[in-house]
Amino acid sequence: MKKVIIPLALCLITAACGGDENDGKTEPEMKINSCYVVSSSSGQSENFSSPVGMYITSEAGQPYEGSGVWSASYNSGAWAMDKPVYVTKAGKVYAYYPYSSNDSPPVLPLDMTKQTDVLYSRVASPIAPGSVSLSVKLYHALSKLVVSVKGEEVTGLSLSSPVTCRFNICIGEFTDLQSGQVASTGGRLFVVPHVTVGKEMLITLKSGKQYTYSVDGTEFRAGESYTYEFQLNEDRDKLEILDISVEDWINDNNYNDYLRR
Structure with missing residues (x-):
C-alpha cells in the first residue's frame, strides 16, 4: 500500500503547485472610475466611450511592465482596460486621445489633414499598490x-x-x-x-x-x-x-x- 500512497501524494502536491502557477498575479489591478473631457476651468463634459490611450511609466519615467501602453473603453456602464494592469509599484498614468494600437508614446505623430481632435491628461495620475483607482480628466491640445x-x-x-x-x-x-x-x-x-x-x-x-x-x-x-x-x-x-x-x-x-x- 505504501508504494501506492506515496506516489499519489506526490501527484496531489504537484497538481496543487501547478494550479497555483496558473492562478495568475495577485497584485491589485488598475481601475478607471470615470473619464471626462474638461471643457472649462470648472466644467467637464459627459462620459464618452471612445478608446482612450493609457501610457504608464514608473516614477523614473520608464515604461511600466515593458511596453507601458494600454487602452481603455467604456462598455456596459463601466470602463475596462484592453488588458490588465497589475500595480506592483508606484507609477504615473498619462491618458490621451485618439488611440491607435500602433502608438509609441510619449511622442506621437499628428496629421492635421485628418482634422481629429487631440486630448491629453496634462497632469499624470499617480498609481501605487494601495491606490489603483483613477478618475481621468482630458484636456484639448489643439x-x-x-x-x-x-x-x-x-x-x-x-x-x-x-x-x-x-x-x-x-x-x-x-x-x-x-x-x-x-x-x-x-x-x-x-x-x-x-x-x-x-x-x-x-x-x-x-x-x-x-x-x-x-x-x-x-x-x-x-x-x-x-x-x-x-x-x-x-x-x-x-x-x-x-x-x-x-x-x-x-x-x-x-x-x-x-x-x-
Whole structure:
C-alpha cells in the first residue's frame, strides 16, 4: 500500500503547485472610475466611450511592465482596460486621445489633414499598490476655429498652418512642425497652437464663392475656441466682421457624438 500512497501524494502536491502557477498575479489591478473631457476651468463634459490611450511609466519615467501602453473603453456602464494592469509599484498614468494600437508614446505623430481632435491628461495620475483607482480628466491640445456668415452656409475653411508635427503627451509639447494647408468641410477647423505671420483664412460658402480674412499676428492657444462672425457687404464681394470672441473650448453636441463613434 505504501508504494501506492506515496506516489499519489506526490501527484496531489504537484497538481496543487501547478494550479497555483496558473492562478495568475495577485497584485491589485488598475481601475478607471470615470473619464471626462474638461471643457472649462470648472466644467467637464459627459462620459464618452471612445478608446482612450493609457501610457504608464514608473516614477523614473520608464515604461511600466515593458511596453507601458494600454487602452481603455467604456462598455456596459463601466470602463475596462484592453488588458490588465497589475500595480506592483508606484507609477504615473498619462491618458490621451485618439488611440491607435500602433502608438509609441510619449511622442506621437499628428496629421492635421485628418482634422481629429487631440486630448491629453496634462497632469499624470499617480498609481501605487494601495491606490489603483483613477478618475481621468482630458484636456484639448489643439485650437478650434469656428466661422459663421450671417444668412449663409459655410462649407469649407482653410488656413496655412502646421500640418504635421509630433506631440509629447507627457508635457503637451509640439515639435517638428511642418507647415502646409489645413482644411475642413464646414465651419470648424482644428489647428496646432501657433502664432500666425501674414496668414489669411480662406472661407468657402455653399454658393461656391470664396472669401479671405487676415489672421496675421493671431496667437492660437491650446484649449481655446476662436469664433468669427461675418456678414457679406452690399455688393456681396467682401466679408464684414461682426464679432470675434475667444473662450474656453466648450464641447457641443456634435463633438460629444463624434467621441461616441
